[in-house]
Structures are given as structure tokens and as C-alpha cells.
Amino acid sequence: MVKRTRFDEESCPVARSVDAVGDWWSLLIVRDAFDGSRRFGEFQRSLGVAKNILSARLRALVENGILEQAPTGYELTAKGEALFPVIVALRQWGEAFAFDPGEPHSELLDRRDQQPLKPLEVHAADGRLLTSADTEVHKLP
Template identity: 80%
Template sequence: MVERTRFDTAECPVARSVDAVGDWWSLLIVRDAFDGSRRFGEFQRSLGVAKNILSARLKALVDQGILQVSPVGAYNEYVLTAKGEALFPVIVALRQWGEAFAFEAGEPHSELLDRRDGKPLRPLEIHAADGRIVTPEATVVRKVGFEED
């Protein structure tokens, strides 16, 4: 079996984030947790994933501090922590990207709606500290150990 490349000590925040939640099952588990799933069986029914894979991903998300286990009667529930809830913009960004590029025009798909007014959310935008919208061309990454000329 091939060992997975680890990025948990990388200098890049994107690489470390992918190391923590980068596989599709983990992101879909987080998505389902935002949608209200709490119990192992709920995740399993929603995702159709093998129990051993689900068990391993839930354990990893708990180990990363993204979910916490909360005993409720005879069952355990998996609840998002503050660290897990901070993934909400990531899930929304993936959803909005998928709505824009992964479906044919008019093809039905699930929608994320504002609970208060029942309307879809506005597209996410990235803002500079002064409030203006920034695009990739308007940003630069300062890498560790490299000085700008």
C-alpha cells in the first residue's frame, strides 16, 4: 500500500489545510454535519460510504479537532467544533463553484438557502483589508524564506 504524502509541517497554509480535510469523504462529512447529521448511521446513509472508511474519517476529523464526540444516551454524536464551524466558508465556496461549473444549465441540484428569507446566498467575494474586492491578480504570496526584490 502506498503511503500518503503528508503536508502537516508544510510552510503553506493551503497544504496544511488539505492535509487536515483534503480528502473528499472528510469534506462531505463536514458538509453533512452542517446539514444536521450527527450520528454515524446518518453519515453512512447520506454518503453511502463503507463503515470502515467512515469510521477512519470521523476519527481523523475528531483527532484534528474539527468534530468532537458527544455521548447521547446509547449513541455518540459527532458535533462540529469552532474549528469545524470555521470551515463553513470553504463548504460554501465549493458549493458555489459546483453550482457555477459542475451542472448543465437548468440541471437540478440542492441549494443552500438563508433560513430567514429562504433565498440563495450571494456569491462569496474576497475583500482586502480596506473592503475592496480582490482578484487573484491583485494578490501575492510571501513565501517563508524568500525576500521580495
């Protein structure tokens, strides 16, 4: 069996984040948890993933403090809830680039007014809109 590369000791926050939730099954489990799935069977039906893979991913998400087991099933922790902007960003990127024009897809709507969400933006501390060209990473020596 191939040993998985680990990034949990990297100095890069992106690498450590990917280590915790970077595989597609884990992100889709988190997505489904935001959509209301709680029980093993609900995740399995939604994803169509093999039970052994689902068990391993759920266990890892619990071990990483993203989900917790509760009497009603799996629930997002505060750490898991903090992934909401990540899921929204992936969804909005997918809406823009993963579908042909006019191709139907699911939508994330504001419960209050049933309108689509405004596209996520990255802002500086002073409120300016930023692009990647406006930022730099200060790496550790």
C-alpha cells in the same frame, strides 16, 4: 499499502489545510455535519461510504479537532464551524461549473428569508474586491 503524503509540516496554509480535511470523504462529512447529521449511521446512509472508510475519516476529523464526540453523536467544533465558508465556496463553485444549465441541484438558503446566499467574495482590508491577480504569496525563504 501506499503511504499517504503528509503536509502537516509545510509552511503553506493551503497544504496544511488539505492535510487536515483535503480528501473528499472528509469534506462531505463536514458538509453533512452542517446539514445536521450527527450519528455514524446518518453519515453512512447519506454518503454510501464503506464503514471502515467512514470510521477512519471520522476518527481523523476528531483527532484534528474538527469534530468532537458528544452524547448526541458527532458535533462540529469551533474549528469545524470555521470551515463553513470553505463549504459554501465549494458549493457555489459547483453550482457555477459542475452542472449543465437548468440541471437541478440542491440549494443552500438563508433560513430567515429562504433566499439563496450572495456569492462569496474576497475583499482587501480596505474593502476593495480582490481577484487572484490582486494578490501575492510571500513564501518563507
